[in-house]
Amino acid sequence: MEKIEIRVKNQEQTALLASKIAEKLEGNEIIFLQGQLGAGKTFLARSILKALGYEEEVVSPTFILQCEYRARVPVLHLDLYRLEYGEEIDDLGLEEYLDRYVWLVEWADRFPGQLPPPDLIISFFIEGEKERKIVMEGKSWVRSLKNNDFGD
Ligand SMILES: Nc1ncnc2c1ncn2[C@@H]1O[C@H](COP(=O)(O)OP(=O)(O)OP(=O)(O)O)[C@@H](O)[C@H]1O
Ligand SMILES: [Mg+2]
Numbered sequence: 001m002e003k004i005e006i007r008v009k010n011q012e013q014t015a016l017l018a019s020k021i022a023e024k025l026e027g028n029e030i031i032f033l034q035g036q037l038g039a040g041k042t043f044l045a046r047s048i049l050k051a052l053g054y055e056e057e058v059v060s061p062t063f064i065l066q067c068e069y070r071a072r073v074p075v076l077h078l079d080l081y082r083l084e085y086g087e088e089i090d091d092l093g094l095e096e097y098l099d100r101y102v103w104l105v106e107w108a109d110r111f112p113g114q115l116p117p118p119d120l121i122i123s124f125f126i127e128g129e130k131e132r133k134i135v136m137e138g139k140s141w142v143r144s145l146k147n148n149d150f151g152d
Helices: 011-024 041-051 086-092
Strands: 002-008 031-035 066-070 074-079 102-106 121-128 132-138
Touching: 002 011, 002 066, 011 041, 011 132, 031 041, 041 074, 041 121
Parallel strands: 031 102, 031 121, 074 102
Antiparallel strands: 002 132, 066 074, 121 132
């Protein structure tokens, strides 16, 4: 498994990273987005959707659990923050999204055993008001992202 660390200085650099990620997506990736409240999980998801050509509003799924988008590849955006029991995931009917969607799952680390194994885990660490450390682990193509100029 490849693992890289990227430091971004502001939202624009996170959006640039998102567009590089979006270029690699084929439509059957399970991606976990991890990190504390306000770390940037939804921001990255929105930026990926934008880069995939989705022009309309992307809501935060915190209160509605799941949203589905028709972009260049179909995207399922999930947020498990408000879910109380992992078993509730079984009632969401997520099987139909397997293999055909990019899954962007916020707070997946709350119930990892209830989800398919991830192809990519993206973890956010707040290092300043706008600075973030972003660790990406999984897909071999993450290595190619390291060479981009995201700041330092
Ligand atoms: N470099 C950065 N990358 C991403 N977001 C940033 C950055 N710098 C500042 N921010 C701000 O941090 C906030 C991140 O909020 P966001 O909703 O994406 O967090 P989240 O991880 O989804 O939190 P939650 O767990 O509540 O869903 C936004 O207001 C965003 O503008
Ligand atoms: Mg969020």
